[in-house]
Amino acid sequence: MGLREDLERFREVGEERRQDLEQFISYGNLGGSGPENIQIPIKVVDLPEFKYDRLDQGGVGQGNGDTPDVGQPVGPPQPGDGDGDGDEDGDPGEEGAEHEYYEMDPEEFAEQLDEELGLDLEPKGKEVIEEVEGDFTDVTRTGPNSTLDFERLFKEGLKRKLSMDFDEEFVREAMKVAGQTPESVYRWCREKNILVSHAWVEGAWDDIPDEERGAWDSFEEMEENVDRQTTLQRIRREGLKNVPFRQEDERYRHPEIVEKKQKNVVVVNIRDVSGSMRERKRELVERTFMPLDWYLTGKYDNAEFVYIAHDADAWEVEREEFFGIRSGGGTRISSAYRLAKEILDEQYPWSDWNRYVFAAGDSENSSNDTTENVVPLMEEIDANLHAYVETQPGGTAINATHAEEVERSLSDRGNVVVSYVSSPEDVMDAIYEILSTEQQ
Template sequence: MGLREDLERFREVGEARRQDLADFIQHGDLGASRPDRVRVPIKIIDLPEFAYDERDAGGVGQADGDVEPGDKVGDPEPGDGEDGDPGEEGADHDYYEMDPEEFARELDEALGLDLDPKGKEVVTEKEGEYTDVRRSGPASTLDFDRLFKSGLKRKLATDFDEDYVREALRVRGWGPSRVFEWARESRIPVSRVWLADAYESIPDDERGRWESIEEMEANVEGEPTAVRLRREGVKDVPLRREDERYRHPETVEERETNVVVVNIRDVSGSMRETKRELVERTFTPLDWYLTGKYDRAEFVYIAHDAEAWEVEREEFFGIRSGGGTRISSAYDLAATVLEERYPWADWNRYVFAAGDSENSSNDTAGRVIPLMEEIDANRHAYVETQPSGTAINATHAEEVERHFAGDDGVAVAYVSDADDVVEAIRTVLTTEEDDD
């Protein structure tokens, strides 16, 4: 096995040591990725290489200077003795990059999912290749090949053996009119004007060379146009404006499945750092997955305490408010956004909410649940993040789960630590229809 094969083998080993996808979702660094590029760490394996001592550095087992055998060579370097703890220094990592489509395929395989985007196909018109032609257009789009071919066809259609026709004008008693009739019968495309000019150029003593047209045809052989053009070449091609055509792009209709994902997050004072991190660790892979599943994916991020407002993704997971909690405010805003920008007839919709299940009194039963029933969506989901387990006043998730029990369009998941994230994602994305 040569060096090249060794290097390839080590690369394969390195890729095989890529962090497990489920472990990456639950404990990996999600922040190193982008919405369109998922970066999964790979532990670097150093490739083998030769190391050479400098020529003046001494031989193997030798020290510099006047050192006798058995003398102490030097003090241990820090970390060489018992004071250092093994494994304190983190390993170097490289990254395996995948697009959302590959991520979705791998998550399907890892979690046994098979979400099949269906319905809500949108027809978009795009410019295709320049295969259409029109009689007008910019000079840069003139189809010169087409123009030249049209001129060449005209050249072939109007060309004739001039010498052969001139011999017909030398038949005794024949003039331009009689030769024109003969030419039409013989399918020779000659004009009366040309015949008149040619007849005038023939000397009088040559006009009776042939006693009859039959004698002329028996003694003179006409040369076909194709043979003559191959021999003489094409000296000129008649290009006419009426033959000009301009290339235009064809209109191509493309069908694509699209999706809008509304991510709702509680940012009230009770949503401390650990809870926020669990929301981010759950929602981020869901965004990647649905981006990979649909041709076009758009995202709406709504933060709320007692009131709700739309934010950019970059600030969605970091916001913290000191206010109270009224989850229905987020669903009111979501309903407005979806109605104005993402009509149900044209868009697949997912509405995902997360928080610690703490909500103002009667808001869940009185407002949130009715709004969830009114908002048309492929899937509603609520993810409860309670690191210490369910708090006494954290009842929102339970109320939603109890009300929508058996409803295939609503999912409720519970996350108390990072180890629960993958199962929560499975719960959000799995339907009874999938199980069947």
């Protein structure tokens, strides 16, 4: 087995032994991963590699003065010999097994999370980046001969032939009925739905020999003795001849112009950093928001993120600060939505960007701020999805009403979802609820 096969096998083993995604998201160490590199713990799997002795330890065929000669007896192993799990004194090791990491990029993470949750979110393209020629599905009345749609031309000519075709011999026999004229034969043909023109009848009348006129006493007698053939029967017998093509039937294939759109997304992450947001609440925010960031990064061509922290006021922060920052102030959630609206309007127009606004906190808010300010702002901000995640370990507190008020006010809108996370076990359910709402 070559080195390339060894490396592929290493990745296969890592995939098999890595921590389950649900366990990783709910209980694993998310802080060791970056925005473009997700590290999921696995048991140690040594990557195959070549190892060389250090020069000062000699090489093949070289002794160091204490090396036995060939055939010389070797004594029993001494303490410290070998590469066992003991410490340097030979005692058994007490440390747990080391762990390495199975590394995923956001694209693989999104694919695996889709499989885990049974979802397949199809990202939407917004900004037109170029126009390209697609398949030749459009048609025009003019164009080069090489693009002439001959199949369409033939079909139009064939339809015309079938609509104009009639049994000429049958009509000629009608001209032999005694006492008839071209005019009477023409009227009889129209009554029988024989699509013959008056001019054709007049032209063919003179071709009937005089000795054959009066061969039939009536049209009824003629019909009883002469079989009328259908168009299909004649085509089968004689083949298809003289298909009448016309210039107005000509159509030229033209390539469809396809707009290639870049799948842009901006995600505004909002979190409460007020004094009530203690460590367990902050951890639940991190466990919910970080996987969503990775997922949307993997799904979209171009993903940008805005991080907003707030207590009574709001300010934009960097990603590294977002999950660890803490304040001691009060809470006014509307301040964050005002800042989000300002940033989105100025930098990420709705016509060009898919927009997600995700907020999280313990649902505690200043009096009437939710109904009077936050709900109207959420209605004003155009977004693919608004989500609010309530993080209240142990259940909802008495004064934590923000999530319920948002849900009550905006539940009829298809782009608003509210999730409740009281423990790590709830995180995957919240992520599923948010992503499945967007998919629907």
